Amino acid sequence: MPNFSIQIIQFEKKWAKSIPNLITTTRHIAAMTLEKIYGHKKTGMIGIVFVNDKKIHQLNYQFRGINKPTNVLAFEAMQDGMDLVMEKKELGEVILAYETTMREARAQNKSFEHHFSHLLVHGILHICGYDHMNDKDAKIMEKLEIKILKQMNIPNPY
Known part of the structure; x- marks a missing residue:
């Protein structure tokens, strides 16, 4: 597995009620995804944040102008000269919204855990x-998502 530090923050408590072993599951999905992308060649840090719709709405408007x-929102870390000397490079943060994820899972007849896994x-x-x-680019990304999810016994989300 790649040597990544995975920081997890849970602001919305409903996440842990809906996904057994939320932290362990999240770390596993993140590690599998990073290994598929980088193999054992890279180290770094990522943040994963669990929020509600109110918070992601605010962030979506603030950073993307969408009200x-x-x-899910994904923010790549800013690249600066510090990356040249730091041992572990910060990749960025992934922020997931509980209510929207739940609504979409129900509307698409998917399990909440499978839909969450895909979004992560x-x-x-x-x-x-x-x-x-x-x-x-969409085809490349979708193909990689399908391959990673298949490793977790999650069916093609598309």
């Missing part, structure tokens, strides 16, 4: 430089 909640993988891929702004 509504979303399921998706967010981590974003902070690692993957995107879906065009069809080619």
Whole structure:
């Protein structure tokens, strides 16, 4: 496994009630995703934050100008000269919203844990430089998501 520090902050308590062993599960998903991307070649830090719709709505508006909640936000860490001397590079933060994730899981007839897992993988891929702004990049990202989720026995989310 890659040597990443995974910082987890839970502001919304409903997450732990809906996902057994939330912290352990989150660390496992993050580690599997990072290993798939980097193998054993990289070290670094990521943050994963569990919030509610009110908080993610505020962040979505503040940083993206979109005045509504979303399921996941991913913020790549700022790159500066410090990265050249620091042993562990911060990749960024993934922020997940409970209510939107729950609504989407129900609407798509998916288990909450499977949908959460997909969103977490998706967010981590974003902070690692993957995107879906065009069809080619979207296909690359989706294929990688499917491959990572399959390792966790989670069906294709698409």
